[in-house]
Amino acid sequence: MRLAGATRSILWMAAALAAGCAGNGEGLDQNGQPIGSGGGGPLTPDFASIQDNVFTPICTRCHSGPSAPEGLQLDAAHSYQLLVGVPSTEQPTLLRVKPGDPDHSYMVLKIQGSAGIQGGRMPLGGPYLPQSTIDTIRQWITDGASMSQSMAMQAEVRAQRDAFEVVATSPADATTLTGPVDHIIVAFSHELDASLVNATTIVLERVQGNELLSAIGPPLAATLTLASGNPADVIIRPATPLGAGVYRVTLRGTGGGALADVSAASLGTDYDFVFTVEAAR
Amino acid sequence: MMRSRVGSRAPLLAVLAVGLLGAFSRAQAEPYIAVQQGFKCSQCHVNPTGGGLRNTYGDVFAQTLLAAKHIDTGSNVWTGAINSFLSIGGDLRYDYTLDKVRNQPSTNELAMQQARVYLDASVIPDRLLVYVDEQVAPGGAINREAYGMYWSAAHDWYVKAGQMYLPFGFRLQDQTAFVQEVSGINMTTPDDAVEFGYLRGSWDLQFDASNGTAGGPVVSNGKQYGTQLQFVHPGWRAGLALDLNDSATSGRRAAYGLFGGLKTGPVAWLAEVDLVVDHTVPNGLRTAGGLLEADWLIARGHNLKITAEQLAPDLSISVHRNGQTRWSLVYEFTPIQFVQLRAGVRYLDGIPQADTQHEQLYFVELHGYF
Numbered sequence: 147m148r149l150a151g152a153t154r155s156i157l158w159m160a161a162a163l164a165a166g167c168a169g170n171g172e173g174l175d176q177n178g179q180p181i182g183s184g185g186g187g188p189l190t191p192d193f194a195s196i197q198d199n200v201f202t203p204i205c206t207r208c209h210s211g212p213s214a215p216e217g218l219q220l221d222a223a224h225s226y227q228l229l230v231g232v233p234s235t236e237q238p239t240l241l242r243v244k245p246g247d248p249d250h251s252y253m254v255l256k257i258q259g260s261a262g263i264q265g266g267r268m269p270l271g272g273p274y275l276p277q278s279t280i281d282t283i284r285q286w287i288t289d290g291a292s293m294s295q296s297m298a299m300q301a302e303v304r305a306q307r308d309a310f311e312v313v314a315t316s317p318a319d320a321t322t323l324t325g326p327v328d329h330i331i332v333a334f335s336h337e338l339d340a341s342l343v344n345a346t347t348i349v350l351e352r353v354q355g356n357e358l359l360s361a362i363g364p365p366l367a368a369t370l371t372l373a374s375g376n377p378a379d380v381i382i383r384p385a386t387p388l389g390a391g392v393y394r395v396t397l398r399g400t401g402g403g404a405l406a407d408v409s410a411a412s413l414g415t416d417y418d419f420v421f422t423v424e425a426a427r
Numbered sequence: 428m429m430r431s432r433v434g435s436r437a438p439l440l441a442v443l444a445v446g447l448l449g450a451f452s453r454a455q456a457e458p459y460i461a462v463q464q465g466f467k468c469s470q471c472h473v474n475p476t477g478g479g480l481r482n483t484y485g486d487v488f489a490q491t492l493l494a495a496k497h498i499d500t501g502s503n504v505w506t507g508a509i510n511s512f513l514s515i516g517g518d519l520r521y522d523y524t525l526d527k528v529r530n531q532p533s534t535n536e537l538a539m540q541q542a543r544v545y546l547d548a549s550v551i552p553d554r555l556l557v558y559v560d561e562q563v564a565p566g567g568a569i570n571r572e573a574y575g576m577y578w579s580a581a582h583d584w585y586v587k588a589g590q591m592y593l594p595f596g597f598r599l600q601d602q603t604a605f606v607q608e609v610s611g612i613n614m615t616t617p618d619d620a621v622e623f624g625y626l627r628g629s630w631d632l633q634f635d636a637s638n639g640t641a642g643g644p645v646v647s648n649g650k651q652y653g654t655q656l657q658f659v660h661p662g663w664r665a666g667l668a669l670d671l672n673d674s675a676t677s678g679r680r681a682a683y684g685l686f687g688g689l690k691t692g693p694v695a696w697l698a699e700v701d702l703v704v705d706h707t708v709p710n711g712l713r714t715a716g717g718l719l720e721a722d723w724l725i726a727r728g729h730n731l732k733i734t735a736e737q738l739a740p741d742l743s744i745s746v747h748r749n750g751q752t753r754w755s756l757v758y759e760f761t762p763i764q765f766v767q768l769r770a771g772v773r774y775l776d777g778i779p780q781a782d783t784q785h786e787q788l789y790f791v792e793l794h795g796y797f
Contacts, residue, residue: 171779212639216642265567272534274526
């Protein structure tokens with residue numbers, strides 16, 4: 147950002163702070179965006195409505211940007227992909243949103259302040275969501291936690307525009323983490339063709355910790371599933387949680403039966419990432 | 428300054444306590460105490476960027492000067508030291524709140540806001556330590572900080588590595604302050620990082636490199652880099668902070684902060700303005716937050732805090748149309764050492780059409796610390 151722009155913004159803030167006035171809301175919707183730019187409307191058990199009425203105006207005050215708490219960005223561009231079918235970082239045995247099961251969706255437990263959650267009830271420090279809002283979110287999950295039609299169309303447009311590729315892995319490449327590791331997540335840019343997700347296209351191996359990264363033994367047995375409600379993510383669950391060692395995940399993106407999205411676009415190249423697991427001390 | 432060991436130094440500490448009582452007529456806690464006293468954060472905390480476990484000076488200071496009444500414990504002065512190498516400390520905050528949001532039923536509740544335990548294992552006294560900050564309530568335990576830190580012999584530089592809070596502006600107690608939320612760098616978002624600090628005379632300088640995901644899944648795309656520079660004069664201070672987060676595949680996020688403090692008689696003033704330019708969201712977003720705080724030390728153990736805050740959630744829309752303000756009035760009474768009572772009201776005001784931007788929060792808080 148240009149220095150002049152930053153200076154102007156800071157001076158603007160200082161003046162506003164001195165004046166101590168809140169905005170008059172002229173020409174804006176309830177999310178503070180220009181009327182007609184999208185959003186608004188009553189809260190209904192629909193993801194777009196929940197995004198517009200809850201996530202965007204309330205949650206993104208903290209849960210935005212790459213360093214959002216627990217890595218959970220709740221702006222419209224990221225929320226669905228990071229919520230539905232994705233294990234919680236605070237309690238990895240629970241999904242943040244488990245379609246059809248609000249009682250075992252960690253996000254619901256957090257906004258309800260249920261017993262057993264880690265950290266504080268959300269929104270942190272309050273005001274907490276009204277029960278009617280929580281009930282609406284629960285209903286959306288009970289109904290399957292689907293993406294709204296309008297958002298699905300936007301996602302489809304993005305899918306057609308963007309290449310099919312790996313956008314993130316957890317653990318990330320060349321990282322070290324403390325074991326045991328019971329699941330690995332690979333996030334793709336598009337919804338995967340589930341029929342191509344198998345042990346020949348996704349291979350988990352233990353490798354030697356030298357430059358050659360030679361495989362030690364055969365590939366490790368693992369269960370491969372698409373994240374519940376979020377078919378752009380694959381969750382790899384080793385039959386035996388990974389202990390100390392170096393591991394490689396290879397995604398086959400070329401040749402017959404290669405990983406591809408639902409539009410039959412393949413990765414175009416093989417992709418792998420390596421991580422190190424250390425024993426818990 | 429790192430925690431000095433006690434062992435057989437109790438009489439020495441008693442003398443230090445008496446000395447502190449004589450040296451200062453007034454004292455307060457948290458960032459404004461630093462402004463009040465002209466201290467750097469490292470004067471009272473193990474962590475040179477502030478917060479968490481208090482060092483010996485901080486412990487003695489808190490016991491002898493923070494409270495309206497000091498219950499004399501003779502030569503037995505709490506320093507948190509278990510032995511020559513291990514020290515502990517903690518903070519507990521228990522609240523009663525009454526929350527009124529426009530067009531919503533008001534809520535009131537008693538709740539544990541936070542209980543934290545700190546551990547410092549100084550395996551080489553004053554040079555090498557392992558530090559842990561564990562939040563034990565509410566809910567299950569969460570590790571907030573766990574790092575190792577190495578100090579130079581002259582204590583003019585250090586290196587930290589592990590999970591830690593990153594330095595960015597004032598480390599305020601109120602994690603819901605606009606400037607804390609805007610920057611996203613606060614005590615709810617520790618990160619795996621390496622931090623280098625240089626403390627020389629009136630200057631404090633830090634550099635840090637971190638994953639930039641605040642505990643979330645790590646991606647290989649990039650990292651977060653930050654720096655903070657602060658000049659501390661006995662009567663005033665000024666600093667700037669920069670942070671660049673390149674960890675998201677969707678774009679960069681940059682945060683800029685300016686902060687400063689001034690002491691005018693019994694009043695300590697704190698000011699901070701943060702600006703964030705976020706390209707991780709479609710079309711980019713510029714957000715800014717500002718804080719102006721006055722802490723009036725009415726008498727020893729009695730502090731009145733008045734805070735004015737401004738939030739510009741989207742600078743492409745004028746603050747005049749889309750701004751939010753928050754005013755806080757908080758009275759802090761510390762009757763005896765280790766016990767503080769806080770009572771206050773926060774008033775949030777925003778655009779007329781957003782009910783959630785119109786809130787009145789009343790609270791009474793018991794704060795225990797050791």
